[in-house]
Amino acid sequence: MMGLVDQPVSLSSMKIRTIFLSVLLCFSCQAFAGDGELPLIPLPVQAVPQAGQLTIGPGTVIRVVPSDAAALRVAHALSDLLAHSGGPTLAVVTEPAANDDPAIVIRRRTDAAVTQAEGYTLDVTSKEASIVARDESGLYYGAVSLWQLFTAHASGTTATVPAVRIDDWPRFGWRGLMIDSARHMQSVADIERMVDQMALHKLNTLHWHLTDDQGWRIEIKRYPELTRTGAWRTPPEAGKEGTPTRYGGFYTQEQIRQVVAYASARHITIVPELDMPGHAQAAVAAYPQFGVTGRRPSVSVDWGVNPYLYNVDEPTVHFLEGVLDEVMALFPSRYIHLGGDEAIKDQWEASADVQAKMHALGLEHPEQMQSWLMGRLGQYLQNHGRRLIGWDEILEGGVPGDAAVMSWRGTSGIQKAIQAGHDVVVAPDPFLYFDYVQSTRADETAGRLPMQTLQNVYAFEVVPQGLAPGQAKRILGAQANVWSEHMPSAAHLQHAIFPRLDALAEMVWTPAEKRSWSGFLARLPAQLTRYRQQGIGYADxxxxxxxxxDRVQALTSGKALVTLSNQVGSGTIHYTLDGTPPVSGSPVYAAPFTVTLPTTVKAATLTPSGTVLADARERILDVPQLRTIAGNELTACPSEHIDEMRAQPTPDATSLSPVYNVNVFDSCRRTPPLPLDPIRAVVVDIARLPRNVALAHDARLIVRRHASSVHGELEIRVDRCDGPEVSVTNLPDPKSSPRRFELTAALPPLRGAHTLCLLLTASPEDPYYGVTTLRLQQTTEQP
Incomplete structure (x- = not known):
């Protein structure tokens, strides 16, 4: 029977298979979450529970061999981690054990059982916790696992950790996160805080996006105008209603060295990205002679795809090589990311000089011109011992065989790149794009739509079906991308990243066959507790x-059938109807229930032990509230082209709310069915939003509606969005009216429930209009 314990068992399938074993290990298995799951993320490759437990407290020491510098560094890192988490400050000692006091032993061994790079063995007994690995990264990740066990079982500065043997190593060598600092810039402290979290999730690559149309964020001493001019932009409506007159900043070379060293100490490599040949407007604004037209644009305030490209003449190539010289001096990473995405070739096609260059080189189309430029710069990197990596557009005209490809346009580029002989980092839109919102709730922050939930991320598989084993080896790993157009603050960034980063971490570390969504959910509460302790503003x-x-039924009958749910269908939902906050002793939701209006329902999700998984939400159920429809309840009208975002009031607004759902191609929004029998008007609370999305060639897809008045109209149609209007109300003058305003639109008598379509006839050159709320009124008079 003991053989059941001796054999390695995959953690995702590990069950207490007999009553005897359950009794034998009861005191240690209580420390495992859910169905025998250790409270660890990412899930280890192998974990075997053992009899006993180890108490780690102020008297525990961390013991290393004096000659092992790597183990010594990891020992101090673990001591700091525990202390910063409210645990004890453990002494690091190098002398032999003098007594039987509990200890944590950290040592490198070339004959270690775990032979994979970055792998480790963590063996916890009743006497000691031993971390063994062949390399320093493995020791560090073993320390992280022990830290997670400690924090999951801590009481003050002491924790009783279950005895367990863990043999663990990563599935992929590239486990990354991309942070965009070009659109909105993070402080050095914010970047370092994100590095801390990456390390605690066993991620090892920070892809740092440092230049784009909206800002140049890295100091290049040879070309000071890149930051003197290119790092700053003038926001739309600058100075109006609190909008800053100037936005920008950059990282000095000293700051970059600091961040690189900080990351390296946590076993994270920073891969810098300088986008080219497109997304170059900020650089061209600084040095117009390196653009195509020779004219100086402003630094862009528009997200999306802008037209400015680098030139392809020799002075421009030498300029880019000079920039790369300083970049390589700052970043020791093997890979340097040169972008290559979304470079519309209009300027090249219109330039006689560029066309002459193509003819001289024997090139037939502009994609080959881009590949020639990438090839020149890739060779330059190779000559300096580095390697080019770029977005998957670099494949379109051919690219040097040693270049790596970051596949972002869905998953089709993965196989294409591999078949062309390239290594691949998997980073597809939308699956691993954390700028998509995590839900469509009213309290969700700004971002792109449709939503990409925690479960969507967890379900993604890095290796596409159909790849042969030899081809699959070309996949270096995967990363999530966090584009910051809608994330101007650290709070926005944290809300977008966490806890989806946990799903990513497990995806790139844990073998695919061992991953389990239910097991992940069982382990996640311990991680959410860590976030709260560390002050991480994760999304719940x-x-x-x-x-x-059912709004129609409730308004018609005066009674509401209430249904409570959450996105993952996990945890226990508690609710109250008396206005008090729900707690573990509050009623447990089991089935829909009926209430009489007016009633206030409050509900929260808790674990069986009472740990809060999501803060309480409240809904007031009365006639005024049910006749008020939030803007996020309105959906895009049926259309051939829908590209939605949750936009902020201004592009650089740092508040988390309000946000407005907008389809960049069509202003039409549609309500859910509404009971309109007594209703004679709708009051629409509208916000005027800067139209700062550059659509390039896709601008032709914008639905254009004729405006009869100077500033356009709000039209309302019933049931059919392409039907006749039943109400038309003129929009106010944008120059003389506030950014947020109300319009009251009369309705004809209507019986029963109907859908209303709200259309704005303002031209595509005018601002976006976002709906805050729509209220139903029984009179056409202003309230």
Whole structure:
């Protein structure tokens, strides 16, 4: 029977298979979450529970061999981690054990059982915790696992950790996160805080996006105008209603060295990205002679695809090589990312000089011109011992065989790149794009739509089906991308990244066959507790309770059938109807229930032990509230082209709310069915939003509606969005009216429930209009 314990068992399938074993290990298995899951993320490759437990407290020491500098560094890192988490400050000692006091032993061994790079063995007994690995990274990740066990079982500065043997190593060598500092810039402290979290998730690559149309964020001493001019932009409506007159900044070379060293100490490599040949407007604004037209644009305030490209003449190539010289001096990474994405070739096609260059080189189309430029710069990197990596557009005209490809346009580019002989980093839109919102809740922050939930991320598989084993080896790993157009603050960034980073971490570390969504959910509460202890503002969208009623039925009958749910269908939902916050002793939701209006429903998701998984949500159920429809409840009208975002009031607004759902191609929004029998008007609370999305060739897809008045109209149609209007109300003058305003639109008598379509006839050159709320009124008079 003991053989059941001796044999390695995959953690995702590990069960207490007999009553005897359950009794034998009861005191240690209580420390495992859910169905025998250790409270670890990412899930280890192998974990075997053992009899006993180890108490780690102020008297524990961390013991290393004096000659092992790597183990010594990891020992101090572990001591710091525990201390910063409210645990004890453990002494690091190098002398032999003098007594039987508990100890943590950290040592490198070339004959270690775990032979994979970055792998480790963590063996916890009743006497000691031993971390063994062949390399320093493996020791560090073993220390992280022990830290997670400690924090999951801590009481003050002491924790009783279950005895367990873990043999663990990563699935992929590239486990990354991309942070965009060009659109919105993070402080050095914010970047370092994100590095800390990456390390605690066993991620090892920070892809740092440092230049784009909207800002140049890295100091290049040879070309000071890149930061003197290119690092700053003038926001739309600058100075109006609190909008800053100037936005920008950059990282000095001293700051970059600091961040690189900080990351290296946590076993994270920073791969810098300088985008080219497109997304170059900020650089061209600084040095117009390196652009195509020779004219100086402003640094862009528009997200999306802008037209400015680098030139392809020799002075421009030498300029880019000079920039790369300083970049390589700052970043020791093997890979340097040169972008290559979304470079529309209009300027090249219109330039006689560029066309002459193509003819001289024997090139037939501009994609080959881009590949020639990438090839020149790739060779320059190779001559300096570095390697080019770029977005998957670099494949279109051919690219040097030693270049690596970052596949972002869905997953089709993965196989294409591999078949062309390139290594690949998997980073597809939308699956691993954390700028998509995590839910469509009213309290969700700004971002792109449709939503990419925690479960969507967890379900993604890095290796596409159909790849042969030899081809699959070309996949270096995967990363999530965090584009910052809608993330001007650290709070926005944290909300977008966490806890989806946990799903990513497990995806790139844990073998695919061992991953389990239910097991992940069982281990996640311990991680959310760590976030709260560390002050990480994670999104609780996955567990937040939706309080749903049939609006038509409730307004018609005066009673509401209430349904409570959360996104993941996990945890225990508690609710109250008396206005008090729900706690573990509050009623447990089991089935829909009926309430009489007016009633206030509050609900929260908790674990069985009472740990809060999502803060309480509230919904007031009365006639005024049910006749008020939030803007996020309105959906895009049926259209051939829908590209939605949750936009902020201004591009650089740092508040988390309000946000407005906008389809960049069509202004039409549609309500859910509404009971309109007594209703004679709708009051629409509208916000005027800067139209700062550059669509390039896709601008032709914008639906254009004729405006009869100077500033356009709000039209309302019933049921059919392409039907006749039943109400037309003129929009106010944007120059003389506030950014947010109300319009009251009269409705004809209507019986029963109907959908309303709201259309704005303003031209595509005018601002976007976002709906804050729509209220139903029984009179056409202003309230």
């Amino acid at each position: 969208s996955a567990f937040a309770v939706t309080i749903d009623v």
